[in-house]
Amino acid sequence: MPESNPALQLEVSDLHAHYGESHILHGMNFAVPKGEVVTLLGRNGAGKTTTMKAIMGIVQKRGGSIRFEGQELVGLPSNRIARLGLAYCPEERGIFSSLNVTENILLPPAVKPGGMSLEEIHGLFPRLKERGGSQGTKLSGGEAQMLAIARILRTGASLLLLDEPTEGLAPLIVQQIGDIIRGLKGRGYTILLVEQNFRFAATVADRHFVVENGVVVDWLPNDQIEQSTEKLKRYLGV
Amino acid sequence: MFELIGIPPQALFGQMLLGLINGAFYAVLSLGLALIFGLLNVINFTHGAQYMLGAYVAWLLLNFLGINYWLALVLAPVVVGAFGILLERLMLRKLYHLDHLYGLLLTFGLALIIEGVFRNLYGISGQSYPVPPVLTGGYNLGFMFLPLYRGWVVFVSLVVCLGTWLVIEKTKLGSYLRAGTENPTLVQAFGINVPRMITLTYGFGVGLAALAGVLAAPIYQVKPTMGADMIIVVFAVVVIGGMGSIMGSVVTGFMLGLLEGLTKVFYPEASNTVIFVVMAVVLLIKPAGLFGKAS
Numbered sequence: 246m247p248e249s250n251p252a253l254q255l256e257v258s259d260l261h262a263h264y265g266e267s268h269i270l271h272g273m274n275f276a277v278p279k280g281e282v283v284t285l286l287g288r289n290g291a292g293k294t295t296t297m298k299a300i301m302g303i304v305q306k307r308g309g310s311i312r313f314e315g316q317e318l319v320g321l322p323s324n325r326i327a328r329l330g331l332a333y334c335p336e337e338r339g340i341f342s343s344l345n346v347t348e349n350i351l352l353p354p355a356v357k358p359g360g361m362s363l364e365e366i367h368g369l370f371p372r373l374k375e376r377g378g379s380q381g382t383k384l385s386g387g388e389a390q391m392l393a394i395a396r397i398l399r400t401g402a403s404l405l406l407l408d409e410p411t412e413g414l415a416p417l418i419v420q421q422i423g424d425i426i427r428g429l430k431g432r433g434y435t436i437l438l439v440e441q442n443f444r445f446a447a448t449v450a451d452r453h454f455v456v457e458n459g460v461v462v463d464w465l466p467n468d469q470i471e472q473s474t475e476k477l478k479r480y481l482g483v
Numbered sequence: 484m485f486e487l488i489g490i491p492p493q494a495l496f497g498q499m500l501l502g503l504i505n506g507a508f509y510a511v512l513s514l515g516l517a518l519i520f521g522l523l524n525v526i527n528f529t530h531g532a533q534y535m536l537g538a539y540v541a542w543l544l545l546n547f548l549g550i551n552y553w554l555a556l557v558l559a560p561v562v563v564g565a566f567g568i569l570l571e572r573l574m575l576r577k578l579y580h581l582d583h584l585y586g587l588l589l590t591f592g593l594a595l596i597i598e599g600v601f602r603n604l605y606g607i608s609g610q611s612y613p614v615p616p617v618l619t620g621g622y623n624l625g626f627m628f629l630p631l632y633r634g635w636v637v638f639v640s641l642v643v644c645l646g647t648w649l650v651i652e653k654t655k656l657g658s659y660l661r662a663g664t665e666n667p668t669l670v671q672a673f674g675i676n677v678p679r680m681i682t683l684t685y686g687f688g689v690g691l692a693a694l695a696g697v698l699a700a701p702i703y704q705v706k707p708t709m710g711a712d713m714i715i716v717v718f719a720v721v722v723i724g725g726m727g728s729i730m731g732s733v734v735t736g737f738m739l740g741l742l743e744g745l746t747k748v749f750y751p752e753a754s755n756t757v758i759f760v761v762m763a764v765v766l767l768i769k770p771a772g773l774f775g776k777a778s
Contacts, residue, residue: 301672327674339669343661351655352662353673400674 254279254404254435255300259309262292262299262459269295271459272309277404282426282436284446287456288482293439294336296456297406300437301333302326313404328356332402336409336439338393342382346373349381350396357401366395369425387418394425405429408439423448443470443477455480495748496627502744503737504633504702507640508695510736512717513724514644515691517732520721521664522684525575525586531714532597533689536563537696538705539601542612552615552701559697560690567689571682594710601707609706636698643694644733651729660684719762725775735773 255277262270270292277283285293298304300311302323311318318326327333332353341349350366350373367374370391376384384392390410397405407426411419426436426449440446446453447470455463457480465473512534519527540562541555550558570593578585614632621630651657663670663677671677696710703709717736724735739758747754765773 303668303672322678323668323672324674324676327672333669333672335669339666341662341665343665344658348658352658352670354675356674397673 252278254314255437256312257296257300257310258312260296260299260311261308262295262304263306264295264304269304269459270299270307273456273459273461275454275461275464277435277437278451279435280430280433281451282430282438282449284438284440284443284450284453285456286440286443286446286453286477286481288441288480291456292459293456294408295459297333297335297408297437297439300326300406301331303333327353327400327402330357330402331404331406332397332400333406334393334397334408334410336412338389340381340384340389340392342380344381345378346381346384346392347377349392350399353396353400355399355401357403360401361398363399366398369398369428370395387414387421390414390418390422391425394422398429403433404435404437406437406439409441410438411440411442411445419445441481443481490748492626493628498744498748499741500627500629500633500744502741502747504636504740505743506737506740507637508699508713508736509717509720509740510644510733511640511691511695511698512713513720513732513736514647514729515688516717516721517724517726517729518647518660518691519685519688520726521729522660522667522681523571523575523586524579524583525590525685526583527685527688528587528591528714529570529594529597530590530689530692530717531710531712532594533563533567533692533710534696534699534713535601535707535710536566536597537693538612538700538709539605539696540693541697541700542610542705545612552697556694556697560693563693563696564686564690568682568686571685575685576678576682594714598707598711605707607707609704609709612700612705614701632701636702639698640695643691647691648729648733716758719758721772723758723762723765723772725772728772728774731772731774 253276257273257275260270260273261268273292273296275283275285285296287293295304299307300318302318302321302325307319309319313326313329313331316329318329341352344352347363350363361369372388373392373395376388381392394407394410410422410426414422423445426438429436430449438446438450443453447467450467452466453464453470454461455477463476463480470477512530516527516530519525537559540559541552544550544555544558545552574589575586578589618632618635621628651660659670659675659680663675663680667677699709720736720739721732723739724731739761742761743754743757746757753760
C-alpha cells in the first residue's frame with residue numbers, strides 16, 4: 246500500500262462499484278489535489294455519477310480504495326463519510342419539497358468548523374434570501390441549483406462533489422455557476438466536478454479525468470485542453 | 484328544556500362527547516401510523532396490538548407493582564416503545580428494501596401473535612382499570628354532564644397531537660424527519676444517522692399507541708381484542724386523511740369520531756358503518772385521501 250500523499254485530498258484507487266447485479270465501475274484510478282477543481286468528463290452512463298455516489302457511500306457495494314485525507318472511506322456508511330468533511334450536490338439537486346428554501350439551506354448539519362454562515366451564503370446567493378420562505382418545489386432550475394450548492398457550504402466540508410451543476414440551465418445561469426465555482430476555489434475548497442460539457446469544465450477546472458465504461462482512460466491538465474480538443478470530442482462523442 | 488330537531492340536547496351532546504373521545508383515540512393512533520408510514524414506508528399492522536399492550540402494561544403495573552395511573556402514563560409508552568424499537572432493529576429493518584407488502588405481513592403476523600399470547604394469559608373477558616381518583620366525577624355544564632376523565636382524554640390527545648405537529652413542522656429534528664420522508668438517502672449523505680432516526684421514529688409511533696392504550700384503560704375494558712377492534716377503524720381514518728399526512732390524520736381522526744357520534748343520534752343503525760362509507764366515497768373521489776398528495 247503506497248503512502249498517502251498529503252497534497253492529495255482524495256485518492257481513488259482500483260474502485261469497483263455495483264448496482265444490484267450490474268458492475269458499473271471497473272477499477273477507477275484518480276486523485277484530487279487539495280484546493281484544486283478536478284472534473285470527471287465522460288459520456289452518459291460512463292460511471293461518473295456512480296463514482297460520486299461510491300465516494301459518498303450512497304452506492305454501498307464497492308471495492309478497492311477511496312482515501313480522503315488519508316482515511317479509508319470504503320466500508321463506512323454515508324453519514325460517517327459526510328462527517329469527515331465531504332459534501333455532495335446530486336445531479337437531480339435533491340431539493341426537499343416539504344422544506345422551504347431557508348430550511349433546505351439549514352438542513353445539512355455542520356460537520357467541521359469553518360463553514361459559511363447563513364449571512365455569507367445569502368451574500369453569495371441573494372436570490373435565495375429573497376426566496377427564503379418559498380417551498381423547495383417552487384424554484385426555477387437555476388434557483389434550485391444555487392440552493393443545492395448553497396446548502397453544502399454551511400457544513401464546513403472541505404471537499405465538494407458537484408454532479409453536473411450546469412445540466413439543463415440557461416447560458417447566463419451556467420456562467421453564474423462558473424463564477425460561483427471559481428469563487429469557492431478561491432476560498433480554498435477542493436471540488437470534484439462531474440461534467441459532460443468540457444467547454445464549461447475548461448473555464449473552472451485545473452485538471453480533467455476522462456471516464457469511459459467505468460475506468461479512467463485519460464487525463465489532462467487544463468492548460469492542454471486547447472490542443473486536445475479533437476481527442477476530447479472523440480471521447481465525449483460530440 | 485329546549486330541543487334540537489326533535490332530539491333532546493342531553494342525548495345530542497352526550498353522543499358528540501362520546502364521538503369526540505373516540506375521535507381522540509383515532510387521532511393519536513392514526514398520528515403514530517402516519518409518522519411510521521411516512522419515514523419507514525411500513526403499514527404498521529401491529530399498531531392495534533401495541534395500543535392493547537399499553538393498556539395491559541398499565542394494568543399489570545397497577546396490579547403487580549402498585550404503580551399508579553400517572554406513572555403508568557409515562558412508563559407504559561416507554562416500555563412498549565422500547566419493545567417496538569426491538570422489533571424494528573431485529574425484524575422490520577430487514578424488509579425495507581422489499582415491497583410494502585412484506586412489512587404489512589410481518590406486522591400483521593406479530594399483531595396476531597401478541598394478541599394470541601394475551602388471550603392465552605388473560606382470556607377474552609377483559610379486566611377493568613379504575614379511573615384515577617382525581618379524575619372521577621364530572622361537571623354539569625347545564626346542557627350536558629361532562630365526566631372529568633373523558634374531558635381529560637380529549638385534552639391529553641389534543642396536547643399530544645399538537646405537540647407532535649409542532650415538533651415536526653417547527654424544529655430542526657422535524658426538518659430531518661420531513662426531509663427523511665422524502666429522500667432518506669440524501670439526508671444520510673448529509674451526515675445524519677438516518678437508520679437511527681428511523682428506529683426512534685418507530686419507537687415514538689409505537690409509544691403513542693401505548694399512550695392511547697393507557698388513556699383507554701379506564702374507559703374501555705382492558706382486553707386482548709381491544710386493539711383489533713380499534714385498528715380497523717383507525718386504518719379507515721388514515722386512508723380518509725391521506726397516508727403519511729400528519730395534520731390530515733389528526734384532523735380526520737377527530738372529525739370522524741364526531742361524525743360517528745352524530746350518526747348514533749340521528750341514525751343509530753349506521754353508526755358502525757358510517758366511517759367505512761366515508762372511506763369508500765373518499766377513495767372514489769380523491770384516492771390520495773383528503774389531505775394526501777397524489778404521488
